[in-house]
Amino acid sequence: MFVVNDHGRHTRDFTDHGDRCEGCQHIMLLVIGPDTRKGVTDPTPCRQIDIAPTVGRLLRFETPYAVGTAITSATGNLKE
Ligand SMILES: [Zn+2]
Incomplete structure (x- = not known):
C-alpha cells in the first residue's frame, strides 16, 4: 500500500500550504507491504x-516507460 499526500504543508503552520517553504516543497510517502522492511x-x-x-x-512487472528509479528502501531485497 502506498500513501502519499498531494502537496506539502508549511513547516511552521501545518494548517495551510502553497508557498516556497521547505515543507510546502516536499510530500511524504508511506509504503507498507510484505516486501517492505x-x-x-x-x-x-x-x-x-x-x-x-x-x-x-x-x-514484478516491467515499467519500460517510467523514467524514475525504484525506491530501494521500499522494495527491500527484491532485485530488478
Ligand atoms: Zn509553506
Missing part, C-alpha cells in the same frame, strides 16, 4: 516518478 524511515529524497518503478519491482 518494518520500521524503516528513509530520509533520501525521492520523486513522484519513482513510485511507478517501485510498484513494478514490488509486483
